[in-house]
Amino acid sequence: MKAQRIVILGGTGFVGRHLVPRLARDGHAITVLTRNRDRKREISVLPRVRLVNADVHDPATLARRLAGADAAINLVGILNERGSDGSGFRKAHVELAASLTTACRETGVSRLLQMSSLRAGEGESHYLRSRGEAEERVRSSALAWTIFRPSVIFGDGDGLFFRFADLLRIAPLLPLARAHAKFAPVFAGDVAEAFARALAHPRTAGQIYELAGPRTIELGELVRWTARLIGKRRVVLPLPDALGYAQALVGEWLPGKPISRDNFRSLKLDSVAREDGLAALGIVATPMEAVMPALLAPR
Ligand SMILES: NC(=O)c1ccc[n+]([C@@H]2O[C@H](COP(=O)([O-])OP(=O)(O)OC[C@H]3O[C@@H](n4cnc5c(N)ncnc54)[C@H](OP(=O)(O)O)[C@@H]3O)[C@@H](O)[C@H]2O)c1
Numbered sequence: 159m160k161a162q163r164i165v166i167l168g169g170t171g172f173v174g175r176h177l178v179p180r181l182a183r184d185g186h187a188i189t190v191l192t193r194n195r196d197r198k199r200e201i202s203v204l205p206r207v208r209l210v211n212a213d214v215h216d217p218a219t220l221a222r223r224l225a226g227a228d229a230a231i232n233l234v235g236i237l238n239e240r241g242s243d244g245s246g247f248r249k250a251h252v253e254l255a256a257s258l259t260t261a262c263r264e265t266g267v268s269r270l271l272q273m274s275s276l277r278a279g280e281g282e283s284h285y286l287r288s289r290g291e292a293e294e295r296v297r298s299s300a301l302a303w304t305i306f307r308p309s310v311i312f313g314d315g316d317g318l319f320f321r322f323a324d325l326l327r328i329a330p331l332l333p334l335a336r337a338h339a340k341f342a343p344v345f346a347g348d349v350a351e352a353f354a355r356a357l358a359h360p361r362t363a364g365q366i367y368e369l370a371g372p373r374t375i376e377l378g379e380l381v382r383w384t385a386r387l388i389g390k391r392r393v394v395l396p397l398p399d400a401l402g403y404a405q406a407l408v409g410e411w412l413p414g415k416p417i418s419r420d421n422f423r424s425l426k427l428d429s430v431a432r433e434d435g436l437a438a439l440g441i442v443a444t445p446m447e448a449v450m451p452a453l454l455a456p457r
Contacts, residue, residue, distance in 0.1 A: 159358045161185040165227045165267075167214050167258065168234035170198040172315055173273070173346060177233070180350040181357070182207055191223055214254060220261040229269035229357060230262055237285060237317075238415045244284035247420075248291075255292035259299035269363070270303045271353055272296045276368060276429045278307055283423035293366075302363035304356045306349070309370045309429040312446050313346030319450055322384045325416075331393045335402030335417060336425035337378030342370035345444035348436055355439045367435030372443045374430050387454040 161184070169178055169190035181188055182204045191212040192198050202209035212219050214234065224230060234254055239246025255272065262270055272293070279290020296303045310318050325332060349369055356362040375383075378396050385392040397405060402422060409417035436443045 159184060161187065162228040162269075162357060163187045163189075163226060164229045164231060164357070165189045165191065165224055166231045166233060167191050167254070168232065168273070170201055170209070171233065172313070172317060173233055173311060173349060174201065175315065176313060176346040177231075177350040177353055178207055179204055180347075180354050184354060184358070186357070189223065189227070215249065215257070217257050217261060220257060221265055224261050224265045224267050227265070227267050229271065230258065230267050231271045231273075231353065232258055233273045235273060235275075235289075237421065238418050239284070239420075242410065242419065244288065247284040247288035251288040251292040252295060255295040259295055259301060262301055263299070268302050269357070270296060270299070270301045271356055272303060272305045274305050274307045274366075276307045276309050276370070276431060277424075277427045281423060281427045283420045283426075285420055285424050286427070302360070304362045304364075305366040306352060306356075306435070307366060307368045307431075308344050308349055309342040309431065310344070311346050311349055312343045312371075312450060314453055316346065318343065318380075319384050319387075319446075319454060322381050323388050323454055326381070326385045326388060326390055326392050329392070331395060332381060333395045333397050333401075333405060334378055334381060335397050335405050335422055336399075337376065337381075337394070337396030339377045339425040340374050340428035340430050341377065341380065342372075342374045342430045343380070343446050344369045344371040344436070345446070345449060348441055348444050351441050352436060352439050355441070362439070365438075367438060368431035368433050369435050370431035370443070372445050373447075377425070384450075384454065387451055389456040 164186050170192045188207045190209045195211045236250045275289045381394045406417045406419045406422035
């Protein structure tokens with residue numbers, strides 16, 4: 159496979175930590191754009207990987223950073239915005255997708271891999287609606303695009319199991335909103351592999367891949383399993399929707415916004431796939447049982 163020059167937006171986070179080394183292994187030259195290089199230095203120690211400060215919301219900066227690249231990958235995404243009117247989601251998802259596709263066209267970068275989410279464009283949450291609108295910007299761009307829609311992603315340092323594990327270590331009882339919401343957690347390594355294969359195979363242009371793991375699980379069961387993995391006996395208390403919504407309302411005012419009303423609205427839709435995008439790319443999905451017990455076992 160020919161090595162490519164790739165620019166990644168949002169590549170310093172959890173998915174980026176799996177994706178960047180995977181692409182570096184294929185020999186690609188990678189530039190990761192970040193808002194704060196000093197806080198994310200570990201990624202730049204990899205061979206052929208540069209970490210560069212850039213305001214990706216500034217069209218001129220974006221165009222300058224994309225010049226000469228073969229492909230762009232957009233991993234920027236937020237689960238919470240500062241206010242609650244949707245403008246933060248619009249900026250991070252829709253406006254960025256629009257300016258990125260424009261910058262790609264202007265600089266001759268014809269290939270774009272766009273991270274999205276299962277159920278993008280559905281339901282009432284600003285998160286999912288803005289994801290759908292971002293996809294529309296990408297699909298109408300005339301670039302050779304590929305869109306990925308994962309369920310929740312698991313792996314070392316994820317925002318799912320690791321976050322609940324932190325809570326469960328301190329809380330003997332965990333009241334849980336939308337405990338019956340369904341997920342099909344997908345391994346970060348498999349997500350990275352899907353991106354790598356899409357870059358290698360031009361036939362993936364114009365395709366949307368739903369990425370899900372082999373098992374569908376309800377949120378409550380996932381949290382109970384996490385408690386067992388960290389060796390804690392815990393009570394997980396499913397909340398009826400009225401109380402769950404109240405919890406989300408309060409959560410918006412807590413440090414780090416552990417849950418918001420927008421998260422609650424997203425959780426009304428099951429995060430399960432209708433098509434097996436990993437299989438379509440020739441990837442056998444890794445079960446969470448093969449990964450998480452070793453990562454969360456008490457030391
Ligand atoms: N993790 C999951 O379970 C999951 C599931 C479905 C979809 N996704 C999507 O996959 C992508 C990557 O997820 P992740 O878990 O790696 O997220 P993450 O750890 O939060 O990383 C996202 C990165 O995006 C950049 N970023 C965040 N907000 C930004 C903003 N307002 N403007 C510019 N850059 C911003 C940050 O980079 P800097 O701070 O370096 O600038 C950050 O490192 C996201 O689009 C996410 O929505 C994730």
